[in-house]
Amino acid sequence: MSKKILIIEDDQSIAVLERDYLQIAGFQVEIASDGMDGLEKVRSKTFHLILLDLMLPKIDGFELCKMIRKETNIPILMVTAKSDDIDKVRGLGLGADDYIVKPFSPNELVARVKSHLAMYDRLMQTNESNSDIYIKDLHINTLSRQVFMKDKEVEFTNKEFELLTFLALHPNQVFSKEQIFERIWGLDSMGDNATVTVHIKRIRKKIEKDSANPQYIQTVWGTGYRFQG
Known part of the structure; x- marks a missing residue:
């Protein structure tokens, strides 16, 4: 069964682009357009990885990351237009596994997602x-x-x-x-x-x-x- 990815992104054009490339790579993908919608999807469905934009309406990415991390240990990959180190440090401190800065290539996005899924699977298969x-x-x-x-x-x-x-x-x-x-x-x-x-x-x-x-x-x-x- 293919892995299921949740994209939480308010920019529809970016979310669709991410979805299309991930689907081509064989993933199932859902999109949430704001923080509240993203939180509801996390609580009601099963996902294997979350792509989380930081600048979101209703609940921003930082607060949402903290809330999600209290409920699940699945990988969270922050997606941000900001290159400020303070944002990276804050996001990682709230429980995100990694970050990717816009603009990024579709190949880099797919590679990051595959890498984090593989690492999480290995971690869950501890002897x-x-x-x-x-x-x-x-x-x-x-x-x-x-x-x-x-x-x-x-x-x-x-x-x-x-x-x-x-x-x-x-x-x-x-x-x-x-x-x-x-x-x-x-x-x-x-x-x-x-x-x-x-x-x-x-x-x-x-x-x-x-x-x-x-x-x-x-x-x-x-x-x-x-x-x-």
């Missing part, structure tokens, strides 16, 4: 026998997708969880931002290292006693990051 990771005060359960610090649960977004788990499963190995982006987001040539930096900072705030002097995820200057096992 139950390797479900628990214990390092110092950190406990990661990959099956239930929960993270605990000193037995207290800490909330993580999809990509934060996947990034933390990836590093924790490869202790004491150094990974460049490019390697991390390719592994977690599944793309290389389209990579934006700022995305990795934002996620590392957010993870540190959640698991480190002092994020300026991290004990778990350490920066290897000029190279990348290393998880201290």
Whole structure:
């Protein structure tokens, strides 16, 4: 069965263009023209990925992203005309998995969608026998997708969880931002290292006693990051 995509976009010409290219690629697609309509569709139907424009009537994309993330863990790909880093950081912090800036090529859109669907499927197919990771005060359960610090649960977004788990499963190995982006987001040539930096900072705030002097995820200057096992 083909995957089902929800496009939440108030510009009808852009929404139709996105729909047409995704349908050509074999996806089922529905369109919501405003934030309220998008939220109602999310609550009443099953989708595998959401393309979410930020500048929406009734409920803006930022608020809608936060609301959707409370109800489902499916990938959310922000679509925005803004190139401001602050918008990217805000959207990622609210639970979006990635962003794509208008104007973009149809091929890039389809590639991003396929990549995030594939990564989500792999994340959901976690091997139950390797479900628990214990390092110092950190406990990661990959099956239930929960993270605990000193037995207290800490909330993580999809990509934060996947990034933390990836590093924790490869202790004491150094990974460049490019390697991390390719592994977690599944793309290389389209990579934006700022995305990795934002996620590392957010993870540190959640698991480190002092994020300026991290004990778990350490920066290897000029190279990348290393998880201290």
